[in-house]
Amino acid sequence: MTRKIVIDTDPGQDDAIAILLALASPELEVLGITAVAGNVPLPLTSKNARIICELAGNVDVPVLAGCAAPMSRALVTAEHVHGKTGLDGIDLPDPEMPLQDGHAVDFIIKTLRSLPAGAITLCALGPLTNIATALTRAPDVVEKIQQIALMGGAYFEVGNITPAAEFNIYVDPEAADIVFKSGIDLVVMPLDVTHKALTTRPRIEAFRALGTCVGEAVASWTDFFERFDIAKYGSQGAPLHDPTVIAYLLEPQLFSGRHINVEIEVQSDLTRGMTVADWWRVTDRAANALFIGDLHADGFYALLTDRLARL
Numbered sequence: 001m002t003r004k005i006v007i008d009t010d011p012g013q014d015d016a017i018a019i020l021l022a023l024a025s026p027e028l029e030v031l032g033i034t035a036v037a038g039n040v041p042l043p044l045t046s047k048n049a050r051i052i053c054e055l056a057g058n059v060d061v062p063v064l065a066g067c068a069a070p071m072s073r074a075l076v077t078a079e080h081v082h083g084k085t086g087l088d089g090i091d092l093p094d095p096e097m098p099l100q101d102g103h104a105v106d107f108i109i110k111t112l113r114s115l116p117a118g119a120i121t122l123c124a125l126g127p128l129t130n131i132a133t134a135l136t137r138a139p140d141v142v143e144k145i146q147q148i149a150l151m152g153g154a155y156f157e158v159g160n161i162t163p164a165a166e167f168n169i170y171v172d173p174e175a176a177d178i179v180f181k182s183g184i185d186l187v188v189m190p191l192d193v194t195h196k197a198l199t200t201r202p203r204i205e206a207f208r209a210l211g212t213c214v215g216e217a218v219a220s221w222t223d224f225f226e227r228f229d230i231a232k233y234g235s236q237g238a239p240l241h242d243p244t245v246i247a248y249l250l251e252p253q254l255f256s257g258r259h260i261n262v263e264i265e266v267q268s269d270l271t272r273g274m275t276v277a278d279w280w281r282v283t284d285r286a287a288n289a290l291f292i293g294d295l296h297a298d299g300f301y302a303l304l305t306d307r308l309a310r311l
């Protein structure tokens, strides 16, 4: 049986690779792709989502634009990581497929309501604005969600956009707070695991060696944002953050983590968006998330390369 998913995203090269992985995987039925402002503003994320679908040869998946700004703050973007377009690294044609009419939040609500309880998994690859807005506007959809698998937060790795916070949670901490308090089954891919999913020369060359447009695009994107992470962290490559979310749905045995309590800092300017994760279980606060800490990196890259070869 295929698993029905909606991908909420702010592409972003790593979002793009996650979307390609999902579209390449027969176990997953992508009901729609909802764009949110994040790495770059909404007009670009909603355009990039369609560029990616066309690259994958899938022009039938509905793509909708959602929230242009966080719930109660000004938008913070990350062109310093992803480039001016959000998809810098290779020139791809402007998309011909149109955006669907309507707002992504309405699409999420309508799609959830149209199916039985527990039928849909939401994959969140950007700030949680669209999803939290849907949960706030239509609390009845909570029971319709099988799981939310999201990339966001950090514990041991602390932060990447500030010393205390990871980008997706930092951009819209109020939205993250709503999601983490929702009672929905959450699987969280924090920096602790994504910083172990690093590109290496052989891994990038394996993408390029596919000899396809997809392989070339993925290799060029990873080449592009590798320069940033190598300079910043002195690491051997760049973390492929968002594809871990999709890989978890396909091969959860590649990952390990703990069921723990995670709360979001929304008050302090200094630590805004910090994910206060009770990794050591030093409080009696109830667990609300499966917080992933480790992955089998070779298995992850093998899965990714194998699936991308199908496009």
Ligand code: BDR
Pocket (backbone or CB within 6 Å): 012, 013, 014, 015, 039, 078, 081, 125, 126, 151, 160, 166, 167, 168, 241, 242
């Ligand atoms: C997250 O922020 C974005 O830059 C990436 O696309 C990823 O979703 C990593 O902190």
Ligand code: CA
Pocket (backbone or CB within 6 Å): 009, 010, 011, 012, 014, 015, 039, 125, 126, 242
């Ligand atoms: Ca992202």
